Amino acid sequence: MKTDITKFTDWCEKAPFWTDMRAQAIIAQKNKARLENPSFNKHEFLAPEELAKLGNPAPPLDLNVLPGDNSTVAARVKRRHPYTLPDEVIEAARIIAESVPQIPTGDQPDAYRPAKLQRPMGGLGRFGDGVEYSSNSTAVESASDGPNDASQVAKRDYGYWMADMPQLGASPYAPAGYKVWRNVKDFGAVGNGVHDDTAAIQLAITQGSRCGASCNSSTIVPAVVYFPPGTYLVSATIIQYYNTQFLGDPHNLPTLLAATSFTGGSVISSNVYTGDNEEWYLNTANFMRSIRNFKIDLRIAPAGTYLAGIHWQVAQASSLENIEFYMRYNSDTPGNTQQGIYMENGSGGFLADLTFVGGNFGAYMGNQQFTTSHLVFVNCNTAVQIHWDWAWTMHDYIIESCANGVVVVGGAGGGPDKPDGQGVGSLILVDSIIANTPNGIITTLLSENSTSFLLQNVGFFNVQNSIRDSASNRVLLAGGNQVTLQSWGFGQVNNVTGTGSSQFVNGANIAAMPRPTALLGSQYDNMPSPNIFTRRRPRYSDVPQSNILNVKALGAKGDGATDDTAALNAILAGACNTSSIVYFPYGVYIVTDTLRVPIGSRIIGQAWSQIMGKGAKFQNEQAPRPVVQVALPGEVGIIEIQDMLFTVQGGTAGAVVVEWNAREQSPGSVGLWDTHIRVGGAKGSNLQYEQCPKLSGQVKAGCKAASLLMHLKPGSTAYMENAWLWVADHDLEKITKDQIDVYAGRGLLIESDRAWLWGTASEHAVLYQYQFSQASNIFMSMIQTESPYFQPTPRAPLPFTTGLFPNDPTFSNCAATDAKCFASWAVRIVDSSAIYMLGAGLYSWFYNYNQACVTTNNCQNKGFEVEQSQDIWIYNLCTKAIVEMISPLGSAPTLAADNVNGFLSSILAWLQGAENLSGPRDFAGFQMYPAEWVQNEFSGPATCKTALQQTIVCDDYVRSFTNEGYRGSLQNKTRMDSVCHADCGKSLASWVNHVSTACQGYNITQADPALPGGRMWAGYNETCLVDPANPSVYCNELNPNSDLEYVYSRCGITNRPTALHPPRYLVPASPYDDCPTDSWYTTPSQTTCDDLATQHTISSASLFLANQNRLPNCAATTVIPAGTKLCLPPSCNRTLTVAGTTVEECHALEANRTLGLAPGDIVRLNPWFGFECRDFNATVPVYGRVICLGAPLGEFDVGGGVAESDTTTPGTADGDDYGYGYGYGYGYADAGETRSDAQMLHEFLQTASNFIGGALYNF
Template sequence: MQNIVVDNCNTGLTIVGGAGGPMSTGQGIGSLHLTDLRFHYVKVAVSTSVMSDNSTALLLSNSGFYNVDTIVQDTFKSQVLLRGGKGTVNVDTWGFGRVTSANGTTAFHNGANLDSPVRNDSLVTGGRRQFFTRRRPKYDDLGFSQILDAKAYGAKGDGKTDDTAVLKHLFSAAANMSAIVYVPFGVYIITDTVEIPVGSRVIGQAWPQIMATGTKFADPLKPRVAVRVGLPGQVGVVEIQNMMMTVKGATAGAIMMEWNVHESGQGSAGLWDTHFRVGGAAGTDLTVKDCPKLSGKVNPNCVAASLMLHLTTDSSGYFENVWMWTADHDFDTADQTQVDIYVGRGMLIESKGPTWLWGTSVEHCVLYQYQLSGAQNVVMGLIQTETPYFQSFPEAPAPFKPGAFLNDPEFHNCTKTSKSCAMAWALRIIDSSAVHVLSAGLYSFFNRYDQTCLNSGRHDCQDKIFYTEQSYDVWVQNLVTLGSIQMVSPLNGVPTLGKPNRNGFASSILAWLGGSKNITGQRNFAGYRIHTENALDIDRFPEACQNALTALVRCDNHTEEWTLPSYHGILPRDVDIESVCDEGCARSISDWRSAVDTYCGNATWHNGAAAGVLGSFVSQGINETCQTDKKTGKYCNDIIYNFTLSESIDKMPTNELCSDCYVGRLKMMQASPFSYYNRDLFYEDALKKAVKRCSLSNVPTTPKDSPFPFEPSEPRFCLSGVTYTTKAGDTCDSLALKYSVSSAAIFIGNPDILDCADMVEGVSICMPLQCKTYKLQEKDTCMSVAYFAGIQQDDIRLLNPWIHELCGNLQSATIVLGRVICTTPPGGEYDREVNTTNSDPAYSEYADKAIPPPSGATLATNTTKACGRWYKVEKGDDCARVLVQYHISLPLFIQSNPSVSEGSCTTDLVPGRTYCVGPTKEVLTQTLKPIPPYTRFGCFAREADTTNRSVLTLADAQHVKPMSIVACQSFCLQRGWDVWGIQNGDSCFCDNQLRMDSQIIDDSKCNMHCNGNTTNVCGGKDAIEVFGDQDMLRIQYESLGCYSWSKQAIRGTTGGDTIESPDEMSVDACASLCTVTKKSDFFAVWEGKLCTCGREMTPGAKTTSMEECNVACSGQLGDNCGGKGVAEIFTTKNKNVIAS
């Protein structure tokens, strides 16, 4: 009872014969829940009797009593159980009866306060926070013009005529007009989905039936909605009352109603006095004549629906007085003869709420009556269920197959001999929260139409009836069950038994608190989904197939990585093999595959692979990983891991080769298209040799076809147009030198090459574009390579992008990528059998000869005239379009047009100016003319707010002629300074480091040629071009101290502000990298190998003791680079030192 107000009386409510005594018939009221009540000026609010610990379970919740003398009184003993008083007495939750606590134990509470739920705002109304209710709308203030009569509109409702088209048009038109649809009594046949749009108001006369029938609803593997209320994601008003949803004949795929609409205001989307009935009535073709009971087999014509009502994820709804009945008898016959009719599921609630179910019932569905899956904010006020009378024949889930809908039950734990296990669940709550069950009667009266299970007093018609899994904030109050051994069965939890809680005919408990403040039914694994609802291309599949594909796999998360073919050997140390090989995991992935096979059929992904291909890879991984030795029971991976180390299969000891584990693994892999067997000839060769040496017979060795169907396609595109078939002894280096290409480009561009140093013979590979090459020597650095190749150090990384920013992997990466690198841009015509690194390939981005600029053209500043192709920039042009259109690389474009820089190419383009887009090779020789080794670090200037205008201060030679890079270099090196810079085209400055307050500026500011060598750029006005004879530019900096790194203490750069260098990190290296590359004012070193750049301190950064910055730098002996969880922070600007 809910939301009742009692005023001015002696006794408000009397529970008659609660536990014997006056007026008792021996069958007391088992359970009564009173919530949201208000009593005013009453002597006794509730009168009852308590004679034993299993008498009426009485619960008061969220109720107020104003000037009530006694709230609850035991009239049999004349004992006050709960006192009232003057003024208002509020009762949160109080009762007497048996209560199951969070740990699963049940005890009698003889009048006590209980834990109270916190009601979500969306579910309540008023200052008393009572659960929201709304009576059905009356529409008594409307005119006739606002009502559309279905029959007047053209619908027949005669149980014969197809009214699908008329109803579709009627509901759409009425919603657009905000009119009410009046449906006179009748039977309205539909043969396809009818949509009731948002904005609809529908009222029936004496429960007119919308009856789904026909072939579109016949396939249980392709469930189809009969009546769809709103579309997914829609918000608004829908009001439906006094209607009935039915089906006719074999409609095994029918979803009787799908509810998508979400309320726009509290309770604006609702269903009142509307019922779902399947069979048991004349005209349904599901009568006793069609579907007699105990026929000994399932009649497919009596499989009548997949699901009655589906509340989808984004929906909400108010449902009052809704009865959902699969007929157990034919009520159009005089003797009400029983029938066997099959409906898969009752009510599936995925709604995130708010959802209210007031006075609802679901009866006789095969898998479950109510299921909450991922639901939230649901009130279930007085629900009632019945298990199908014919079960457990057939055993659930028959005649349906699980997997078409979220979290379908599987009934795996049932033994073949049990007759009371594989039976429908009354209520399942999975992955849900904020659920309020206010009085529930869950009944099982029969077992295969036999009531001995009840009449004997055993009450064992079925084993379990109410299931919970991975849910919390679940409040179950006043639960009554009948005929079930267990009242509540949490996954991996303690069940609440029916026998100790028998209360007269049924079993009842006042409250079940197993999921109120704890997770109930906690899974062994959180689980994962192989595909998500938003997965690319998943919409190509039918909805039931999508549900199967996105089902939760209850496995160790490590197995989620196994969606690609691989060999599954020993697991990482942090992965527990017992967890991976959990029995439930293998069963879960098997269920996933079975559901996908069932509901996806032959459907494929865009690449032709079967729908379940990724899950099959996971399953194969579990099978291989969890393989055990038949004799010892040990995991085979552990046994194989300890085999004798052998150079080849031929040298492998026979007892190991022929062992159960090794041969079993090879046979397992050969038998599956989802193993690595069909991807690596090694395993086929190993099995063939095992067959021979181990004298095995009838063992197939041929690999299974790939699960990805072969599709004839055009030959793999090869940009150079040159292919090569590998021979014995080939390596990436040998081919790179022979064909004047990069060894790394050979490896990266040909995925069939697995080992650069040991190529498989007979593999066709594509040769990359040619370039001038250099073979790395063991002690080479980027600096030495730049010297010998006659190029800038930065160009090495541009031409070979796999080289890290600090060049720290130059040598280590050669193990995988080989030693031959490019020193010129790849491209041009192919020159066969080149065997010298001195070759000079033709580059298509170069012009054969120079031509004059177009007549009247104005060249961009400093653009070369050694050019054979010109382009006049137009307004709106961008660099990318120009480069693509004229097939020229960005570095060459910049070399040809010095007014353009890499970071601002598009903005540097001046409309109306003409640029070179096809230089001759003269540009290359001018720009890359070999000179003594040095590194260019960029264009620098002093910060504007500092007085010193030079970034290098120890020596200078100003206004000198002739001036060049080499001249300045010689001048500074002779004086012992290894950093030099040139300004204004004629002035040289020397130092051993870049001074504080220097900042790197755009290269365009260094735009003056040296007066002694016009091919050299020698700084600009107040801008210094800085060089050095080392790989790294030393920077002057100051330490700001040691800081906690739980939150980064500096911030503000882009493009990746943290660099890791396990072998090369030092404070100087970090300073150089952050200043030159990241243009940052701050840098931090931490954990010995990490460098982070930043442009400002993070507000609230916390200092710590310098003693904590005690981890040695990985590339600088004697210095520390921060510590564990702490970083030493430095700055290159004096203003930051002063501020600190």
């Protein structure tokens, strides 16, 4: 009998049940230790030899320790040491899973799916009637291919087109036969909830040289793992490999059901621990992942093993979307430890449309920075627990019937167990509801170095404690049936004072940003404001294959070698004409000229299909050219782009990777989702370690890879969600991640007048990462930047030329000895308004590849500049190793050292630009040519248009210098100092030089486009010449009469002519017979100057000046007899009859916005009024009351490039003639001079140079 008992015991110990039970008990201890002691990010870049070790396998799980054992071995087991599951454990879990019915129990609802997409039939000129997306979105209409009746909202009978069509996706660099698309059922998965599908799913993921252990990263072998509808029983963790998408069927979400025998830490894991802090993939470089369209059910799995639905330890270009998590209720299972998401660290990322039902934690999260939107938590013990971060923006959270809503652990300094300060730095909760939950928010705000916490548009409904401090057990904000917060916070606030200093706000109302209607979506009941608008990616789930254009089936190759430009442009043009969706199966599609995405395009890729710009057309930095152009300027309608990657094959110094012109027809109708820009570091880019190693001692021409990553052009709008713009800092194909020097001039340039940026990042561009130039109505949620690792070698802006794009920073204000000034701007806001930033993480990790500056927090001096902008609202600004957190032009900066908050520096709100103009220039500035005309009518190249629109930062009086002639003294020392400001001279020089270079060969009104700027520069140099012996005295003030002899003697100029040119007024050669316009008019009856001026759209003053020998004056009472022959001057297109005659009334005209005038326009268009209208009251009674509100020469006559066969020769002057020059004054011509283009400019400026000793201007 004893022998039988022994045999039975031996059998039990070897039985699958016993093995599984023991494994689960040990794993529970390890998972608990990992949860309670999570690892944190390391900012130090690991040495290559350390990176190479990351793939070493962890030891097998030790099953020789019983759960109740208190031995040393057992104590070790209870720590978070990593493990590998032995084969016998995996097999035991499988056997049990298939032997016991796996049926979830409980009353959790199973209907948390987003509304289904409905799309209208026909063309894309409008949206349809269907409504989709998260509940906070405006009812955006979206496209369909079926009738617009209610029956079409129901599920279609046909399948999912992406799964049903031929699978043509292929990686040109992968081994032959490699499959990108993997249907798990093709690998043996059954999906019936009975058969254990773990091994089959893992096989679908791993087959074919995938990037798993001992890989670290690779772009060569991407994969989409598709799950058809069904219930997939799993008994061990599914490991998602690098560069992989898990895609569930969007019609009927597949379920991943964790078995009762489940062993492991999570159902899906994005990384595998091989040591306490070592893993397969470097957490801050764990890029290119997504999981969407799933249900994950943990309800029958063990309740006490700290099992998570997804272990999500990721970096940029990652996302979780449209996933439902089902867990046990803690009320039913006391002590339950299940959790939906476990995220311990990383550098992400984007989460959206997730639902958590039950569980100890809905989501347990920590990461450097993150954007999360529309997360729903129902009946969780704790909905969200944040254990560490640097910055996080949580948008549109709905927390219902949980015990605790949001729990923030530790504070920014972390506490004694986190001596490196890796605590919770800052959080924003916005547009969110917490209801029927006893504790809304639990945190430790009252402790030293606390978390910065901002709540905006947040409602607490039937909540006992809205906000409670757990350390002091103190209620900071009481609950109630309805408590709503417009804007409430806890942290450092930099107010509107402009002093740069911050004040600590200890839990109080904080100024709330305006919410322009154009940026808003729908509003929840009883909430203070509508939500910020969101739109999730279009699913196209119900589209028949007949409406899908597969580019490979239609002739595009995507093989990384063939030029696909013509094929793709033809397909895109045809698709928008037929209202079809363009599908790019995975491939590398080479384009050697611009890929044009017409308005009406809908594009979807596969595992981030690549469009790669290559060739000579993208190589000229001085002539930037878009690789991908999204719509043409002025086009309005629909653009939808998702799952794409835009890149280049270097060297392509002139590439603008994406140029965006599209304008929405309704909110969010032009956008991109999960679409990224990558420059360098990948196979096929020719920008890897072999071509561009770091610290090579030179800038290699082939490593200059882009002028600009992305440009949102003037007039465009954009909706961007989860977009990463990355200039590679390391080689993705090497496990050692060898660092590289790849150069891109600029990151994201925004000139739009409306855009939403949800979860975007821009890294390693030379001049800036984000620049807002004349932009407005821009919303951002958690932007992230890094400066180039190689700077300041070379010093910015090198190796690029400035002036090719609007408002390029020149770094000219940096002292030569201040190397840390020559570093890329993280953010610049210039001439912009209505900019709203909810979260920013701006980091600088290196000084010429040295990281010592991270410890001293001074890798660069400045990172965020604001210039001449207002209505700027910056919340939750977090920086690392940047001395000045934010630097308004000419104002006191906000210093990082004064705002240290844990590992970073952070300010909860920066409000200096909220109500007042921030970073004001000494002069607002003006543009030489009307912007609308330049953009829409001038036919020159983009670089020329940019140069023409460069703001001239000068006193408005300088505009009058377009008139030729000697300007003389302004007879006002204060105004002279203003006109002669040094910045004006620099600005004029920059404008002329850039226009001369960029617009060479193009004409405006048959003259060189640089002519008016050249005249201004000459006038500036002439007017502002000073006495060397007394620099406070302007030489023009010393000119007593009509020659320059005295000026020369005082200014040290010799051997120059002393006679001045004649004044630049109309002095006809023949007083009565000459009319330079050849436009004569004989009065049919008696009239007045004012009547004639109104009739012919001219000013009465110019009528008098053109007829001084024919008219006594142009006073209102002066009658012109019938039969008087008059010379008509050029029309100015727009006139106004003035009533008053005082200087104040003159100024009031400019202030009248309905006239469309800028300060100084009245004098500029009517120069006889004199400086600041001082002669207005004297001239109106004599010259008449009709003044010009437009240019006297009318609209510009645009000339194209000068052709070789152009034989047009301008006439010459006789020395006493006169002619109309450029702009708003008249130009005099000497004998033999021509009145045309560049020669006129050269001769005029040479004349100016001669009479002021050559010191004025050389063209």
